[in-house]
Amino acid sequence: MAAMNSAWRFGDRYIIKKLTSKSRLAFTFRHVRPLSPYYGAMSSGVYRWSGRYANTREFGRIGATRNLSTMSNFERLPFKKKSFMERPIHVSLERSLKSPFALRSQLKNAKRVVIKLGSAVITREDECGLALGRLASIVEQVAELQNEGRECLMVTSGAVAFGKQKLAHEQTLSMSMRETLHQRDRHNNSTKPFFVIEPRAAAAVGQSGLMSLYDAMFSQYGVKIAQVLVTKPDFYNEETRRHLASTVSELISLNIVPIINTNDAVSPPPLADEDLAGVISIKDNDSLAARLAAEVQADLLILMSDVDGIYTCPPSEEGARLINTYSPNYAVNIQYGKKSRVGLGGMDSKVRSACWALEKGISVVICNGMAENAVRNIIAGRKLGTFFTDCKNGGVSIESAAEHARDGGRQLQNLTGSQRSDIIQNLAELLLERQPQILKANLEDLKILNEMSTVKSGGVVPLLGRLTLTPAKLKSLSDGLKQIADSSADIVGRVMRRTLLAKGLELTQVTVPIGVLLVIFESRPDVLPQVAALAIASANGLLLKGGKEATHSNQILMDVVHQALDTAGVPQAVSLVSTREEISDLLTMDQYIDLVIPRGSGELVRSIQQQSRNIPVLGHSEGICHVYVDNEADPVKAMKIVRDAKCDYPSACNAMETLLIHEDLLGNTGGSGSSTGTFFADVCAMLKNEGVKIYAGPSLSKHLTFGPPPAKSLRTEYGSLECTIEVVKSLDEAVDHIHRYGSSHTDSIVTENREKAEQFLHKVDSACVFHNASTRFADGYRFGLGAEVGISTARIHARGPVGVEGLLTSKWVLRGSGDAASDFGLNSGKSFLHQSLSIDAKNPVSTE
Numbered sequence: 001m002a003a004m005n006s007a008w009r010f011g012d013r014y015i016i017k018k019l020t021s022k023s024r025l026a027f028t029f030r031h032v033r034p035l036s037p038y039y040g041a042m043s044s045g046v047y048r049w050s051g052r053y054a055n056t057r058e059f060g061r062i063g064a065t066r067n068l069s070t071m072s073n074f075e076r077l078p079f080k081k082k083s084f085m086e087r088p089i090h091v092s093l094e095r096s097l098k099s100p101f102a103l104r105s106q107l108k109n110a111k112r113v114v115i116k117l118g119s120a121v122i123t124r125e126d127e128c129g130l131a132l133g134r135l136a137s138i139v140e141q142v143a144e145l146q147n148e149g150r151e152c153l154m155v156t157s158g159a160v161a162f163g164k165q166k167l168a169h170e171q172t173l174s175m176s177m178r179e180t181l182h183q184r185d186r187h188n189n190s191t192k193p194f195f196v197i198e199p200r201a202a203a204a205v206g207q208s209g210l211m212s213l214y215d216a217m218f219s220q221y222g223v224k225i226a227q228v229l230v231t232k233p234d235f236y237n238e239e240t241r242r243h244l245a246s247t248v249s250e251l252i253s254l255n256i257v258p259i260i261n262t263n264d265a266v267s268p269p270p271l272a273d274e275d276l277a278g279v280i281s282i283k284d285n286d287s288l289a290a291r292l293a294a295e296v297q298a299d300l301l302i303l304m305s306d307v308d309g310i311y312t313c314p315p316s317e318e319g320a321r322l323i324n325t326y327s328p329n330y331a332v333n334i335q336y337g338k339k340s341r342v343g344l345g346g347m348d349s350k351v352r353s354a355c356w357a358l359e360k361g362i363s364v365v366i367c368n369g370m371a372e373n374a375v376r377n378i379i380a381g382r383k384l385g386t387f388f389t390d391c392k393n394g395g396v397s398i399e400s401a402a403e404h405a406r407d408g409g410r411q412l413q414n415l416t417g418s419q420r421s422d423i424i425q426n427l428a429e430l431l432l433e434r435q436p437q438i439l440k441a442n443l444e445d446l447k448i449l450n451e452m453s454t455v456k457s458g459g460v461v462p463l464l465g466r467l468t469l470t471p472a473k474l475k476s477l478s479d480g481l482k483q484i485a486d487s488s489a490d491i492v493g494r495v496m497r498r499t500l501l502a503k504g505l506e507l508t509q510v511t512v513p514i515g516v517l518l519v520i521f522e523s524r525p526d527v528l529p530q531v532a533a534l535a536i537a538s539a540n541g542l543l544l545k546g547g548k549e550a551t552h553s554n555q556i557l558m559d560v561v562h563q564a565l566d567t568a569g570v571p572q573a574v575s576l577v578s579t580r581e582e583i584s585d586l587l588t589m590d591q592y593i594d595l596v597i598p599r600g601s602g603e604l605v606r607s608i609q610q611q612s613r614n615i616p617v618l619g620h621s622e623g624i625c626h627v628y629v630d631n632e633a634d635p636v637k638a639m640k641i642v643r644d645a646k647c648d649y650p651s652a653c654n655a656m657e658t659l660l661i662h663e664d665l666l667g668n669t670g671g672s673g674s675s676t677g678t679f680f681a682d683v684c685a686m687l688k689n690e691g692v693k694i695y696a697g698p699s700l701s702k703h704l705t706f707g708p709p710p711a712k713s714l715r716t717e718y719g720s721l722e723c724t725i726e727v728v729k730s731l732d733e734a735v736d737h738i739h740r741y742g743s744s745h746t747d748s749i750v751t752e753n754r755e756k757a758e759q760f761l762h763k764v765d766s767a768c769v770f771h772n773a774s775t776r777f778a779d780g781y782r783f784g785l786g787a788e789v790g791i792s793t794a795r796i797h798a799r800g801p802v803g804v805e806g807l808l809t810s811k812w813v814l815r816g817s818g819d820a821a822s823d824f825g826l827n828s829g830k831s832f833l834h835q836s837l838s839i840d841a842k843n844p845v846s847t848e
Helices: 002-022 104-109 132-147 159-174 177-186 199-219 238-253 285-295 347-359 374-379 398-414 417-433 435-451 457-467 471-487 527-537 548-566 602-611 635-647 679-689 698-703 731-741 754-763
Strands: 026-029 032-036 039-042 045-049 052-056 066-069 072-074 112-117 151-156 224-230 256-262 300-305 363-368 386-388 495-502 505-513 516-521 541-545 574-576 595-599 625-629 656-662 693-696 722-728 746-750 768-771 790-792 800-802 808-815 835-837
Touching: 104 374, 112 132, 112 285, 132 151, 132 199, 132 374, 151 238, 151 285, 199 224, 199 256, 224 238, 238 256, 238 285, 256 285, 285 300, 285 347, 300 347, 300 374, 347 363, 347 386, 363 374, 398 505, 398 516, 398 541, 398 574, 417 435, 417 471, 417 527, 417 548, 435 457, 435 471, 435 548, 457 548, 471 527, 516 527, 527 541, 527 548, 527 574, 548 574, 595 602, 595 790, 625 635, 625 731, 635 656, 635 679, 635 746, 656 679, 656 731, 679 693, 679 722, 693 698, 698 722, 722 731, 731 746, 731 754, 746 754, 754 768
Parallel strands: 112 151, 112 300, 151 256, 224 256, 300 363, 516 541, 516 595, 541 574, 625 656, 625 746, 656 722, 693 722, 746 768
Antiparallel strands: 026 045, 032 039, 045 052, 066 072, 363 386, 495 505, 495 835, 505 808, 790 800
């Protein structure tokens, strides 16, 4: 006993010292009772912090940073007594105050994981025996987690099924030959045994065999297991509940996987279907797993079933839709079907248990345990099953937001063009009216960015330029939106073509919205109102996914957009997707999203293009823009254009990244005059004065003895005050260079030779090609489009700056008078006219 007391006193002093120095807590202990030769437990302690008190019921094992209250945190503390091994102490609380993980990607950080295996997952179809292959796969995955340093617990069914298999075999052996033949004659069409086995007896027989099987499987991976049999009343008795928590905690500390199962051999009938004082009643293994996860303060609970997750209605019914993310406060109407053929719980029990665990701060995933590598994929953050999230830390699920966007887009389409224009006009005015709030929110984002110690200083300057909002930017933004409103009143439903197919049969092609757009952008908050206005003008539903660095700015701008939409009663047409949803998840939702438009770095756009397999992507991966200065260029014009193209807005995608110079302008090969002979030196001096760092291409390096450092690549989008200068011998060589190293974005020629200019404009295959103009003109506002949803370098209908026109498709409307295709056969009496009609005619051709 002395050793036990000294051990506890050692831990007592250590804890008080640790807490006093960090959290300034003072503990008063009423009773200390040792649980084992190496552990102590405080069964009724009182602690005080800032004059306030709270009670603790027991102390067991302290895990990875468990919250004892909102006022203090306990860290992992060593507990030693001379040569005894180090073991931690666990705190078991009635209610967790920690928050569950917000993102699937955060599940990889789960330290303590509870995996519940449903009866349907590990039981064979005939209900007599276990599905050994499936069970072995799950054991392998759990063992991997355990060997990675995580703490795994399993709640498993299967004892009844294993026992049935044994008892069925024994009963068959004990039957006489005549009874066996008689049974087969009567039941030759049945795969199930004729005799009925009492489940409790089957459980008593199957428990030992089930654990032997688990022990053999886990031993292949060097993992030890222990069986913990419980009954439902164990959770309602304070003493047994405390002992259970202590046992499980000690097993975990010894790197043993506890396998918990109800003692079905003696288990009483399920308790009443009610929760007492916030404690979930134990009715099946789902509620048992939820309760156990809360007792041990687990980070993640995985409930494995025989369905893929939660559906809006039974999966077998038409229209059933899998809910990938479930938020209890935004729960959709769910119709539960029948429970599985084995086990006690149905999907309603799983949802109820998951919601209860979520309230305790435990992340939950309901998944199909028959799916390949289910546990691995969940821990890796992949989209599998239904992920439960707390709505207080997020918003409506992405599925709901997408449905709302589609419905809102259809409502926009039902409005008149003038009504949609009024919404955009209101939005333009609100940007100026709420300018103080917008700039204040933007200042918060800028402050956070400046405080980020992990961002390298070289990458902050371009990011600050894109993130910053100013009164001048808001004024320009407002003017652009008004331009959209004025020019797009009749854009939807516009007649593109009218054809008289035959007498009384008129075909019309009209413009219609694409549907639902997903626009992903990074650090430019001004993109949000621009894209929203274009979507409203084109009557498209819109989902916006902004960068986390502009969170405050995006939120206030989204409020402004909703305020404008409210005037027409369509607030759901545009939604800002919270950062809970991963981009990879969004790109799988082809049933909701019709077009993806990424706006950001080349890395972002390439990633989106690679991940989006079923949804079209409109965008450009890079903005490697060139300015070619010909040997017949006006040096004054050339200097002005180069300065503007590089220095006006270096982080823009239409900024010049490579300057191509005819070799005659180097100055050491002659040139056509003194001004052109010094052009290279003059342009270098000008760029250096503007703070531009210059890199030399391979050809330029050969002409210079001492010059700028060589460019690492001729295909580089700097996005800052940096550029490459390269020398070419002719216009054709400049065109070849652009085709080889460019990104088909925007390229410009500076020359006074019109013939050369026309050749350049004809040969260069880029979305925008200019003559004697800066590449910075490649912009929707400057093109008179009002704004742009992005710049497309794809060779499709929308290329270059994409305005409202690029967000429309068409549909064909045929007006007939009882016509059938068979009427136009070889000898049917009718023939096609295919007569083009004026699209300006207000009334359709008479069908009489």
